[in-house]
Amino acid sequence: MPEPQPARERILSRLRAAPARALPADPAPGGPVWAPPVHGDARLTRFRAMLEASRAEVHEAGAEDWPEILRTILAAKGVGSVLYAPNTATGRRLAEAWADAPAPTPALVAYDRPVEQVKPMLVERIDAAVTAALGGIAHTGTLVLWPTPEEPRLMSLLPPIHAVVVDRGTVADSLSAVITAERWTDGMPTNAVLVSGPSKTADIEQTLAYGVHGPKELIVMVIG
Amino acid sequence: MSAEPRQSDFTGKARIALDDPKLRANFRRAMDGLMAKRGAQFADPVEWAALRARGIAARAGSLARLPELLEQLERRCAENGIQVHWAETTQEANAIVLDILQAAGARRVIKGKSMVSEEMHLNAHLNAHGIATMESDLGEYIIQLAGEAPSHIVMPCIHKNKAEVAALFADRIPGQPYTEDVDQLTAAARRALRGAFASADAGISGVNFAVAETGTLVLIENEGNGRLSTTLPPLHIAVTGIEKVLERLDDLPPLLSLLSRSATGQPITTYVNMITKPRQPGELDGPTAVHLVLLDNGRSRVYCDPELRDTLRCIRCAACMNHCPVYTRVGGHTYTFTYPGPIGKILTPQIEGLDCAGEQPHASSLCGACAEVCPVGIPIPQLLVRLRQEAVSPTSTAVKGGGTGGSLMETLIWRATTLMFTSPRLYGAGSRLMGWFGHLAPAWLPGLDRWTRTRSKPKFAAKSLHRLAKERGYPDA
């Protein structure tokens, strides 16, 4: 039973009583913010350039060989443990490919239990995580993440390195295009995140520093 | 409850700030950098104009339907499992947050950056009731350690240089050596805050945009502390002003672009965090309960005046203060209240009252740099002038504390000058008198004494242009 809220009624009645006012015209209602000059390869070039400008590492790979390329990259960074989503296509592919990989191969740690049971491990002891992205946005060099029960929210946030697998066919021009094409207005997930680079701050003397709270490194595997 | 001074004493604080060379240098450097970065983002004037027009339309359009949209937002949130609370005052909002925390047995709170929570003085309220609060945005963390308030709405510790941060960290973080290396300072904050995130019983955040169409709370940031605060603890409370509502998800792309580019000169912030529901069955993380507290605190009164309503378009990008020659010289603390700079000069007097912040609308040369860069076209100088009117108008009802400003002497001076400027005979006589005797005006004359602190006394011309034009035979009709 909801509590009665006199504040609500008072606020709303003041707002309703306020006089109306002529509105400035919307020059392009519902239109895209950004008219993209990019298609096909140009779109991917922009996506990559913008991500790299935010200090993300971008690698192109095939649908089959990306786990091996990623393994080499992570091993070179001295990554010992990798958080993965065992029940997603990306996670399964990773596990299969790494099962017989030669040393050094990072140990795969499944995120398959509620956070409450694994919090200390997630917060302090994982070196990297691998997730998929729902898509990309060329305009700003952005990854679209829609975490799911199988691929939870904290994967892209807690470990110092986040590797994201994005299918090149899912890279769109702009956020407006994604919202329209994916029909976001029909219903949003619990949490959706746009990621455009590693965690950073400029709070101390406007000097950029990376990895203040989220991942210090963002590795983007563009596949397909 | 709040220990806030009731008078802003802008002038007195400004004098102290102006005499602080380190503070002046810190702000000058920071503002120069932020202006250059924003300028590079909007190098194309055609794109800027088009994008800004869309931003204005989105904000003004959403405000036009504010009451319905708030109800729609509430409905959508309820459907999605987010509980919505309404607070008319900051005291009510504090009580609501405290109730939620106490009901959940929460003792430790981790906070994402939220100017509305600063406006509420929420930390002080929770601390007084035995709940520990930890700020997690690096800038907020620094000023919390220093026991200070934010001096900028996007970069809260912009008034400090790295030597000051280094000294503070060495003093307040156990085991932290003195270092001015920004990477090491940042890493120290990460280490210090990781445990606080993990052990927090609740996370409190602000909201950048609340989308009525889908019931989505949008939070933008670069650090990830906002995502952590709203994901790791079992309880999330978001506090926001009632004006932050957007009608449609489609309004978001232009505003995200305007906000990030105007604020820090980035094409987009590192994270755009869109929260629509608490943790759903089967999901492994995220808070199991999400609350949204909608704060009025005078906003509905601002809304009632069609002209002043434009104040509420603000998306808190801080471009106005970054480009303000006054803010650059006096810094954010001079403004006393939560929102400094040009937006603060129009918002604060409306929220706190012209009787306690009436100085602020006058602390502007009306240079218009703020309005020029405002991504949602708030006519700040126009509104400053409007507030100056409300302060001296005896019949003012539009603004809290209206009609309390202006002395009888000022009113008489304006009447006298009006008389002179509307009567050619009086004006002619006056200008001759000033030409003859103006140089005799003593430098201690009120007004002149202030002028001559920095400048020589202005010299009245011996002959006015009126007389010169006549002498040179210029026709008068």
Place this chain on the structure above:
Amino acid sequence: MNRDVPEWPEAVYFFGTCLVDLFFPEAGLAGMELLKSQGIRVIFPPDQSCCGQPARNNGRPDEARAVARQQIKSFPKAIPIVVPSGSCAGMMREHYPELFVGQPDEAQARAFSARVYELTWFLVHVCRMRLTDHGRPVKVAFHASCHSRREMGVHEEPRQLLRALANVTLLDLQRPAECCGFGGTFSVKQPDISGAMVRDKVADVTAAGADELLSGDCGCLMNIAGAMDKAGSPVRARHIAEFLLERSHEC
């Protein structure tokens, strides 16, 4: 500035502004002489006084309107009104319409506003003024007032005129768009902040290495020149109209 350029007029009104009238009449006179040199009949209506901006900016719209009416009455013919100040022109052009909303004489005020032009804009776009430089080499900096720049959109025109002078080197300021700190009553209501702003402006002009500082607005000039004088700076400050007139005269 995107504004329709009127036909070349046979006659114009000159609105001197109160500041020019009382403190810098030679600036006003120079403006009138420049217009006259273009073959235009320049009318100076004697009943003019002030644009009303001080009252308007201090929240006294009734007083501002009364003063504005005096000007509207004094410039009755449908000919351009040229103003040697971007700030006063901005008041008359941008703020009269809003000041007269709902007033019986709103239409008159609007018609008046539409006839207001800033001097350098008028010289460039309407007169298409051609300048011959008869002066010695000199280095100058130009300060556009905030209202000239942001209300009237005039800041390139004066620079264009200066660049047309062969012996004049136009220097760039580090922060050309930053306010000098005048702001009318702001300079006496917040003398310390205003003082800090003008000292920075003077430092900018000095660092640029200018012999002269020019501006199209006597408010800024009174402020900047006053601060330079107090600081003992050798830089001369004056209205651009005076400078242009002097340069175009044969020695």
